[in-house]
Amino acid sequence: MKLAMIGFGQAGGKIVDRFLDYDDRTNSGIVRAAIAVNSAKADLIGLDNIPQENRVLIGQARVKGHGVGADNELGAEVAEEDIDEVQNAIDSIPTHEVDAFLVVAGMGGGTGSGGAPVLAKHLKRIYTIPVYGLGILPGTDEGGIYTLNAARSFQTFVREVDNLLVFDNDSWRQTGESVEGGYEQINEEIVRRFGILFGAGEVGDGEEVAESVVDSSEIINTLSGGGVSTVGFASEEVDMNTSGGLLSRFTGDDGGDDDLDAANTTNRITSLVRKAALGRLTLPCEIEGTERALLVLSGPSEYLNRKGIERGRKWLEEETGSMEVRGGDYPRDEPEVAAAILLSGVTNVPRIKRLQQVAIEAQDNIDDIQQESEENLEELVEDDEDELEPLF
Ligand code: GDP
CATH class of the missing domain: 3.40.50.1440 (Tubulin/FtsZ, GTPase domain)
Structure with a gap:
């Protein structure tokens, strides 16, 4: 987008x-x-x-x-x-x-x-x-x-x-x-x-259109409803082979049996989705209770398949308890396959609660210090018996 x-x-x-x-x-x-x-x-x-x-x-x-x-x-x-x-x-x-x-x-x-x-x-x-x-x-x-x-x-x-x-x-x-x-x-x-x-929602002219493309409206819909979002991410390298094609470290074999290829691709995608959701998020939080989610799988199109994305999406639905999990692919000629997961409307975020606690303590300290310093200054400037008069 x-x-x-x-x-x-x-x-x-x-x-x-x-x-x-x-x-x-x-x-x-x-x-x-x-x-x-x-x-x-x-x-x-x-x-x-x-x-x-x-x-x-x-x-x-x-x-x-x-x-x-x-x-x-x-x-x-x-x-x-x-x-x-x-x-x-x-x-x-x-x-x-x-x-x-x-x-x-x-x-x-x-x-x-x-x-x-x-x-x-x-x-x-x-x-x-x-x-x-x-x-x-x-x-x-x-x-x-x-x-x-x-x-x-x-x-x-x-x-x-x-x-x-x-x-x-x-x-x-x-x-x-x-x-x-x-x-x-x-x-x-x-x-x-x-x-x-x-x-993901931005496929340029002449670029390959994905099997199930993520459209910018899907990003917008995932973010609509407001609140706070966090993003999970995981990637895996895939090698370019010398003849210009892609050597399959990702699928675990070098071509041959198409069915096996597809099964491997599906499994690898699923595990990448799990890694992304359970790994380090941009804002650490509990993913259960997330209101909406969007899964984007990016990489060379031969490494992306609908079944893998579908399985990843289902797994995310179970983990988050959300009924609104979207998913799709984003074909890119980069030597990596990546899963990016947008978790929108997260509410169980201990990090924010801790931040607020520390902030309140800091605010109280600042107030105390300010009051104390006003008192100290007054003590310094005023003479003990109040015998002196300021000019004006
Ligand atoms: P401002 O210019 O007054 O808005 O303040 P800054 O942007 O310099 O700093 C605000 C906060 O942003 C800091 O307390 C850091 O936590 C963070 N920060 C500053 N520079 C960077 C940066 O380049 N990258 C990131 N991720 N955080 C930064």
């Missing part, structure tokens, strides 16, 4: 920038337009692929291009004040060619955390196409203020979008890596997972 992506804040901008690169590399055609919005000039300059005219600096009158720090209330305010400047950039997008908006932001910071929900609300008021959010949760080691920002942004963002897709940095951080290097890998993981998912 074709998306208009708007990256809000540093993380949002960087991720949309990577989506453009992914689109270029894989020819997936999902990014119809890309915009970056930030209150920090330096972050906008640091982007590689988003066109200059689509980089919007907001809040100049208030913060002079230096960002809002981690103050997401200020982030929301400057977004509201300068929404017309963002709208000007959106006006240049051929929105009639776009299936949905995707607003991307890190929820722990200031600009994106506060601004993304404001933009989502604005877009929903003006356009009839769906407005989705891709929200990034901060790592638990980032500290109380980031957690508090994320918890408040999460509440607001979910309410303002048609569906909030969540990616949890905490589940993906690797120890012993520089933060920047870590983010590069994490961002690659984000664009790969969401790229395959959104790319």
Whole structure:
């Protein structure tokens, strides 16, 4: 499906920038337009692929291009004040060619955390196409203020979008890596997972039409109904053989018996689906109780079969208890077969409950510290017997 992506804040901008690169590399055609919005000039300059005219600096009158720090209330305010400047950039997008908006932001910071929900609300008021959010949760080691920002942004963002897709940095951080290097890998993981998912409904001219293609309306239907979504993913390499065909490591034999091939393909697909659903999700959660799901199988068409997808779909129905599990394939000339599973409307998410708890503790601590520091300052400034008088 074709998306208009708007990256809000540093993380949002960087991720949309990577989506453009992914689109270029894989020819997936999902990014119809890309915009970056930030209150920090330096972050906008640091982007590689988003066109200059689509980089919007907001809040100049208030913060002079230096960002809002981690103050997401200020982030929301400057977004509201300068929404017309963002709208000007959106006006240049051929929105009639776009299936949905995707607003991307890190929820722990200031600009994106506060601004993304404001933009989502604005877009929903003006356009009839769906407005989705891709929200990034901060790592638990980032500290109380980031957690508090994320918890408040999460509440607001979910309410303002048609569906909030969540990616949890905490589940993906690797120890012993520089933060920047870590983010590069994490961002690659984000664009790969969401790229395959959104790319599924986008079959280009001259490309092979799948046996049971995923259409963009199926992605939209899976996301409709709102709430929070997570994505599971698993892939397996398949080799290109020298004669130009594909050597079957995936099916476990090198051709010959067609029936055996089909049976192997079916089994491998089923186990890939299980791995994707039971492995690391973008937002860890219990998959039982998921309201709707979409299974996308991508890879060279000779490795995809209807029976495998059907079995995978059935298994997902049993595991989630959902009556609305869609599935289909996405033929791609890549040397891998991948299963991407969108679980939409998940509600059993202990990670969010923990985030909220830590956020409330942080909020209480901040209030205590502020009160204490006001008292301490008063003690310092006022003389003991109140004998001195201020000038005015
Ligand atoms: P903003 O510019 O004020 O919106 O704040 P940032 O986007 O810099 O940071 C918000 C949060 O996003 C941080 O707390 C991190 O958890 C996360 N973050 C920052 N940069 C990246 C990135 O490149 N990738 C990912 N996945 N997360 C990031």
